[in-house]
Amino acid sequence: xPLNFTIKTMKHSLKKRMMLLGLGGIMLGSQLPVxxxxxxxxxxxxxxxxxxxxxxxxxxxxxxxxYSMYAQGEWYMHNAGIDHDEYAKAASGFYPSKFNAHDWVxxxxxxxxxxxxxxxxxxxxxxxxxxxxxxxxxxxxxPFKRDVVKELADECAKQGITLHLYYSHLxxxxxxxxxxxxxxxxTGRKNHGEWKTYQEFMNNQLTxxxxxxxxxxxxxxxxxxxxPDDFDWHLDEQYALIxxxxxxxxxxxxxxxxxxPGEDFQMFERDLPGENKAGLSDESVISRLPLETCxxxxxxxxxxxxxxxxxxxxxxxxxxxxxxGKGANLLMNIGPQPNGELPALALDRLKGMGEWLNKYGETxxxxxxxxxxxxxxxxxxKGNKLYVHIxxxxxxxxxxxxxxxxxxxxxxxxxxxxxxxxxxxKSHTLTISTISLKAxxxxxxxxxx
Numbered sequence: 001x002p003l004n005f006t007i008k009t010m011k012h013s014l015k016k017r018m019m020l021l022g023l024g025g026i027m028l029g030s031q032l033p034v035x036x037x038x039x040x041x042x043x044x045x046x047x048x049x050x051x052x053x054x055x056x057x058x059x060x061x062x063x064x065x066x067y068s069m070y071a072q073g074e075w076y077m078h079n080a081g082i083d084h085d086e087y088a089k090a091a092s093g094f095y096p097s098k099f100n101a102h103d104w105v106x107x108x109x110x111x112x113x114x115x116x117x118x119x120x121x122x123x124x125x126x127x128x129x130x131x132x133x134x135x136x137x138x139x140x141x142x143p144f145k146r147d148v149v150k151e152l153a154d155e156c157a158k159q160g161i162t163l164h165l166y167y168s169h170l171x172x173x174x175x176x177x178x179x180x181x182x183x184x185x186x187t188g189r190k191n192h193g194e195w196k197t198y199q200e201f202m203n204n205q206l207t208x209x210x211x212x213x214x215x216x217x218x219x220x221x222x223x224x225x226x227x228p229d230d231f232d233w234h235l236d237e238q239y240a241l242i243x244x245x246x247x248x249x250x251x252x253x254x255x256x257x258x259x260x261p262g263e264d265f266q267m268f269e270r271d272l273p274g275e276n277k278a279g280l281s282d283e284s285v286i287s288r289l290p291l292e293t294c295x296x297x298x299x300x301x302x303x304x305x306x307x308x309x310x311x312x313x314x315x316x317x318x319x320x321x322x323x324x325g326k327g328a329n330l331l332m333n334i335g336p337q338p339n340g341e342l343p344a345l346a347l348d349r350l351k352g353m354g355e356w357l358n359k360y361g362e363t364x365x366x367x368x369x370x371x372x373x374x375x376x377x378x379x380x381x382k383g384n385k386l387y388v389h390i391x392x393x394x395x396x397x398x399x400x401x402x403x404x405x406x407x408x409x410x411x412x413x414x415x416x417x418x419x420x421x422x423x424x425x426k427s428h429t430l431t432i433s434t435i436s437l438k439a440x441x442x443x444x445x446x447x448x449x
Contacts, residue, residue, distance in 0.1 A: 040239075040243075040261050040262045042264065045248035046247055046250070046264060048248070049248040050250060050289070053329070057320070057329050057364050057367070058113045058357070058364070058365075060108045060111070060116050060117070060331070061294055061332065062104075062117065062335075062336060063119050063166075063302045063333060063335050064119060065128055066090045066094050066124070066126050067090075067126075067303075068337060069090040071303055072304055072305075073300040073304045074119075074122055074335075075302075077123075077124050077187055078184055078186070081186035084124075084187045084189065086188075088126075088136065091126065092142065094138070094142040096340030099146075099148065099151075099336075099341075101151040101152050101154070101155040104155070105156055107342065108350065110351070110354045111350035111357070112358065113161070113353075115164055116156060117166055117220050117331060118164070118165060120205075120209060121205065122302075123223060124173060125173035125174055126141070129147055129148070129149035129213075130147040130150065133201055133205055134201070149213060153213040163213070163214075163216060163217055164219070164220055164250075165213075165216055165218070165220065166221075166222060167202075167209070167221055168223045169221055169223035169233065170222075170227075173187065174201070176194055176196075176197045176201070177193075177198050179192075181226030181227045199238075202238070206241065210246050211245065216249050218249060218251065219251050219252070221255075222254040229257070239262030250265055250290075251263050251264050254267050258287075265292055266291050266292070267291075268294070272293050272322055272328065273286045273326045274286055291326070291327055292328055293328050293329070295330065295331070297349060298310045298311070298335075301335060303335035310346065313349055313352030316353055317353065320364065321377070321380075321442055322373075322391075324369065326373065327368055362382075362387075363387035364380065367387065376399055377390045377391040384448060385447065385449070386446070387445075387447075388447060389443075390434065390443040392439060395438060395439040395443065397433070397435045398433050398435070399431070401432070402428060403423065403428060403430040405423075405449070407421065407423065407448060407449060409446075409447070410432055410447050410448075412443075412445060419436070
């Protein structure tokens with residue numbers, strides 16, 4: 001290949017690697033700043049995993065546990081103030097006879113998702129995998145006696161989908177989760193154990209998850225927000241354990257704060273990076289690490305029988321595009337039913353997403369956010385191409401995007417029809433005439449630089 005192309009590619013690769021390290025924005029030859037993650041240096045395999053994760057752009061979250069038996073969402077024990085011993089009786093009736101890992105993974109893969117994040121243990125303390133550190137798990141406490149994490153891991157490996165594992169830091173059942181945090185005060189715990197044994201329990205389970213189920217793409221922590229900001233979770237020890245067991249395994253923590261040393265990606269709950277519509281995030285805290293936003297397909301994370309308010313395919317596509325425009329992945333949640341099936345409406349939405357991504361995935365996968373977010377839509381970029389996503393229900397007559405130099409080509413993505421455009425050298429802006437275009441789920445204009 002030409003020498004100048006080689007140099008350009010090397011610079012681009014280094015810049016991307018630096019971004020994945022948390023060093024974005026550094027010019028070649030300048031002095032490197034102190035790492036945001038003090039004392040943590042990711043391995044080469046971890047950096048490769050970050051790059052793969054960053055290119056994936058779309059994943060599916062699966063909130064499934066014995067809480068599905070109550071059909072009231074994953075927070076039912078806390079919200080209804082149910083005694084944990086009474087709540088645990090649901091385990092003896094948990095027999096998801098229609099669970100089929102192959103069908104789940106196949107439907108998710110056909111939807112265009114590149115990874116699955118599954119809840120191994122939620123706040124109710126029930127483990128959805130075979131663990132020797134608790135009898136309150138799917139193998140010992142239920143008549144089902146099948147390790148669904150093992151079946152999912154095997155099927156993901158067969159079908160080429162990366163598996164991430166959700167793990168709760170907080171617990172509403174165990175007495176050694178003490179002191180109690182902001183939640184779980186009405187679940188019937190009468191004694192107080194020692195935090196040390198709870199810490200050991202978590203680390204033992206994490207060791208099982210990272211030893212018995214093959215390569216794991218990420219550990220997705222949740223619940224740190226339950227304790228005060230100065231509470232010592234011993235994250236340094238826990239994160240070191242994970243990276244020692246599987247150096248390529250990424251760590252993310254849904255704490256809604258500045259990243260901690262050892263974390264490999266930053267997540268945002270029900271919000272895109274830089275937004276705080278849900279009231280959970282500090283919109284000013286955006287790291288240079290790979291980003292992910294998680295959202296529900298309907299209103300709940302866990303299965304709730306009365307919640308049939310599923311977002312349309314159009315809404316889901318626009319969420320995905322909006323996330324990609326900000327350089328983030330979309331982790332879209334589904335709450336499986338107690339019988340082991342994915343809800344019919346969720347399967348319908350997955351099918352619609354797959355059809356859209358099959359046609360327009362080029363504009364989403366392995367793209368970067370262009371830093372352009374307007375009322376009419378957003379922009380993704382890949383190499384010398386910009387993909388202008390017009391998400392407006394009423395098509396504007398024209399759109400304006402910042403551009404350092406004149407574009408070589410401007411045309412519609414669908415049928416390659418050239419569009420009138422003009423470049424202003426003074427303001428460094430490109431104005432594209434869109435009056436001839438029709439509004440759609442996502443009307444895409446391709447710009448070649």
